[in-house]
Amino acid sequence: MTALPQSEPEALAVGPLEVIPVEHLARVNGSALMLSVVELRMLTELLRRADRIVSREELSTRVWGRELRPGDRSVDVYVHKLRVKLEAALPGWSFIHTHFGLGYRLCPQPRKAAPRLVPERSRAGS
Amino acid sequence: MTALPQSEPEALAVGPLEVIPVEHLARVNGSALMLSVVELRMLTELLRRADRIVSREELSTRVWGRELRPGDRSVDVYVHKLRVKLEAALPGWSFIHTHFGLGYRLCPQPRKAAPRLVPERSRAGS
DNA sequence: CAAATGGTGACCCAAATGTGAACAAGTTGT
DNA sequence: ACAACTTGTTCACATTTGGGTCACCATTTG
Numbered sequence: 001m002t003a004l005p006q007s008e009p010e011a012l013a014v015g016p017l018e019v020i021p022v023e024h025l026a027r028v029n030g031s032a033l034m035l036s037v038v039e040l041r042m043l044t045e046l047l048r049r050a051d052r053i054v055s056r057e058e059l060s061t062r063v064w065g066r067e068l069r070p071g072d073r074s075v076d077v078y079v080h081k082l083r084v085k086l087e088a089a090l091p092g093w094s095f096i097h098t099h100f101g102l103g104y105r106l107c108p109q110p111r112k113a114a115p116r117l118v119p120e121r122s123r124a125g126s
Numbered sequence: 127m128t129a130l131p132q133s134e135p136e137a138l139a140v141g142p143l144e145v146i147p148v149e150h151l152a153r154v155n156g157s158a159l160m161l162s163v164v165e166l167r168m169l170t171e172l173l174r175r176a177d178r179i180v181s182r183e184e185l186s187t188r189v190w191g192r193e194l195r196p197g198d199r200s201v202d203v204y205v206h207k208l209r210v211k212l213e214a215a216l217p218g219w220s221f222i223h224t225h226f227g228l229g230y231r232l233c234p235q236p237r238k239a240a241p242r243l244v245p246e247r248s249r250a251g252s
Numbered sequence: 253c254a255a256a257t258g259g260t261g262a263c264c265c266a267a268a269t270g271t272g273a274a275c276a277a278g279t280t281g282t
Numbered sequence: 283a284c285a286a287c288t289t290g291t292t293c294a295c296a297t298t299t300g301g302g303t304c305a306c307c308a309t310t311t312g
Binding site for chain 4: 162163197198199203224225
């Protein structure tokens, strides 16, 4: 057992989400996500502060290592990319919540089901 | 129970894939693959780290015993050769996944069905 | 309502990866 | 020794991917 700096935990997890930063690997419900380097860094930072609001400034600093320039939308764009991939990995769940004017907050939870227009089809197992 | 050096397991297996390094044998769903020496070593190394990302540098070191020279594509070429043979052995499955800028990850799984060219007939009634 | 803020698809383009083929070296069979 | 194969290595070219940036639409706020 190597003594790791406790500031860098080996793995982070919240709900069905798990990230192993040193391995550049993220999983949802055990299955690996295909994330780019920046996407993974961003998810990691959100996960470090799970369930707390993280400002764009802070995300910009931690993920890109630079100040957030005025008019810079890259944070938003990458939040979107993450949302798309997370939704694909676990349909019906919300992960990243927007706090208007403040930032984003990671909190995996089943999304409130939209009322079915057409009744659910029964699901056949394999 | 013979006490083998635990660093060299007799057999490695993940899903339908099985490799017995000491016998130079690889099987998919029980049937043997025809692999060259380098191909087998590479598959073995990937299998040892199943479901984790293995960098090209590491593959070069472990399979060829040398540093990865800049511009060296041999890792990619052999990943390709493996993919071809694995696909032939078990059509419709993916085994080796590319993590852009990071490396490869072995994880046998049925490939996501290609999206229908012609959309599924909808069953909305009215 | 208007202004601010966030969502999202499209685009550019350099770099990473996929892939067929040529080549050389080694093996096998005769 | 020679031909017929096999295999490892290297190229060249084709494709894909990802980071960054816009533009335009949608939502929220006051």
